[in-house]
Amino acid sequence: MRHLSKDEFVSIVKTYHPTVRQAGIGVQKAKADILKTRGVFDPVAEGRLDRKTFDGKLYYSYFNPQITIPTWYGIDIKAGVEEVIGDRVTSEATLGKTSYVGIKFSSNSLLYDGRRAALQQARLFKEQSEAERRLIINDVMYDAFSSYWNWVREYRNYRIISEVIAVNEARLSFTRTEYEQGSRPAIDTTEALAQLQTFYVQQENAKLAYLNAGLSLSNYLWTEDNIPVYWNESIIPDTSELQEWTTPSLNNLLSLATSHPKIDALSSKISILEVDKKLKQQYFIPKLSLSANMLNKGYTTDFTPTQTFLENNHKIGATLNIPLFYRDAIGGYRMAKLKIAETELEQSNQLLQIENKVRSYYNEVLALQRQIDIYTEVYRNNQKLFHGEQFRFRNGESSLFILNSRENKMLETSLKLLELKMKLQKSYVGLLWAAGQLG
Known part of the structure; x- marks a missing residue:
């Protein structure tokens, strides 16, 4: 027993x-x-290559590797290089080699975000x-x-x-x-x-x-x-x-x-x-999205902020979104x-x-x-x-x-x-x- x-x-x-x-x-x-x-806060490395040749001519070649580092405070830090060559590139593209470092954020994600x-x-x-x-x-x-x-x-x-x-x-x-x-x-x-x-x-x-x-x-x-x-x-x-x-x-x-x-x-x-x-409270804040990059010629890592940054060697973009009735929020x-x-x-x-x-x-x-x-x-x-x-x-x-x-x-x-x-x-x-x- x-x-x-x-x-x-x-x-x-x-x-x-x-x-x-x-x-x-x-x-x-x-x-x-x-x-x-x-994982949403993991750094992300990405690269883009877009190239066209036809009839023996190089129309364009865009090469853009980039690394993005998300932060807890809703600001994304990014850095990368660009190489643009060809006979028919877009007018806003910069020919040759450039490098950049910058940030990207939205106003309604600074205090809190998804x-x-x-x-x-x-x-x-x-x-x-x-x-x-x-x-x-x-x-x-x-x-x-x-x-x-x-x-x-x-x-x-x-x-x-x-x-x-x-x-x-x-x-x-x-x-x-x-x-x-x-x-x-x-x-x-x-x-x-x-x-x-x-x-x-x-x-x-x-x-x-x-x-x-x-x-x-x-x-x-x-x-x-x-x-x-x-x-x-x-x-x-x-x-x-x-x-x-x-x-x-x-x-x-x-x-x-x-x-x-x-x-x-x-x-x-x-x-x-x-x-x-x-x-949901963040949706009441007008959505101002801002991205700002400091630019340099060539693949350099010297990005010392100067007073002339706002005048030259930069790329800035901003969008503003304000709902008229805030019904969704x-x-x-x-x-x-x-x-x-x-x-x-x-x-x-x-x-x-x-x-x-x-x-x-x-x-x-x-x-x-x-x-x-x-x-x-x-x-x-x-x-x-x-x-x-x-x-x-x-x-x-x-x-x-x-x-x-x-x-x-x-x-x-x-x-x-x-x-x-x-x-x-x-x-x-x-x-x-x-x-x-x-x-």
């Missing part, structure tokens, strides 16, 4: 369960997306994926714990009835011996046999429930190679783990509920929407604000539901603790009555019918007490699940 402890089971589920591993992949994907988004927004959102998406991973694990572990404690309960039920059967088999043998010796009537052997056969039926039902509970437990048993582990009867629970729990204070649980992964995921979503709103900004308000309402509603779930499970735990205390005393009293009746029966002072009645009542309270203890285990798990602490 191999004992499967609660801690070992939890470790297996958190490490190897496919759903948990998928949640981890989601976080890795978010990290990859951050790396991808950072590149910075995309990177910030990618980082926030990673935080959101972390919260969603915790949420998934929280839900998976709740189901896994429920399956585990159900398995433990069915195993204990089966063991209790099996132990009762062993006692009744010995009693049937004792009754038959006394009948053969003339100390008991024949009806007592029938009474003992009928009781034993009833327990045999209960044992079969208990074994069926135990086997099915084990199969349900198999849904959470996986290996490192993503191979399911099929449960068999050689795997039994470690029932010594039915220890008493220390119930956390309600205020502490409600405080933990504010960092529930569902609430954290919505907080990340709100932050993502705030980034979008900030980007106004509509986009309003939509961004409404999405934030909508998500904040959802977050408030979810927090209230989570807090109420915590209170509900907390009340259930307290109620079950009181019931267990009461039923523990009921079981002890029924146990005393049974043992007393058994002593009287062996001394010939009681009937087998009364003894069986006492035994049935003791068994009933024993199974009920076990059921309450298993409910308490599940309720403690539910309490931690409601507060989002299983992930």
Whole structure:
């Protein structure tokens, strides 16, 4: 026999369960997306060659390698060289070899732009994926714990009835011996046999429930190679783990509920929407695009700014774009604000539901603790009555019918007490699940 402890089971589920591993992949994907988004700030080297020859004549040849360095502040730094030769080049082109270095930017991207927004959102998406991973694990572990404690309960039920059967088999043998010796009537052997056969039926039902509970437990048993582990009867629970729990204070649980992964995921979503709103604000700024290059003859690297730059050896371009009604900017900004308000309402509603779930499970735990205390005393009293009746029966002072009645009542309270203890285990798990602490 191999004992499967609660801690070992939890470790297996958190490490190897496919759903948990998928949640981890989601976080890795978010990290990859951050790396991808950072690519918009990578320097880019490019080159252009445009050449035409016809009938033995070189019409034109334009050669222009260039490197562009994006910066965090929305300004692109660029540098390159040009070689223009030919008989029919465009009038604005400069023949020969030239080099240049310059900048390019837009007024509504100096404070904020789409590149910075995309990177910030990618980082926030990673935080959101972390919260969603915790949420998934929280839900998976709740189901896994429920399956585990159900398995433990069915195993204990089966063991209790099996132990009762062993006692009744010995009693049937004792009754038959006394009948053969003339100390008991024949009806007592029938009474003992009928009781034993009833327990045999209960044992079969208990074994069926135990086997099915084990199969349900198999849904959470996986290996490192993503191979399911099929449960068999050689795997039994470690029932010594039915220890008493220390119930956390309600205020502490409600405080933990504010960092529930569902609430954290919505907080990340709100932050993502705030980034979008900030980007939408930039659309109210008139779009002035400016590019400025300092020029030099030949492939030189001497670009010392002088006062004559504005008079000579430069290339400057500017465009101005001002919407007359700003409808696109106004509509986009309003939509961004409404999405934030909508998500904040959802977050408030979810927090209230989570807090109420915590209170509900907390009340259930307290109620079950009181019931267990009461039923523990009921079981002890029924146990005393049974043992007393058994002593009287062996001394010939009681009937087998009364003894069986006492035994049935003791068994009933024993199974009920076990059921309450298993409910308490599940309720403690539910309490931690409601507060989002299983992930």
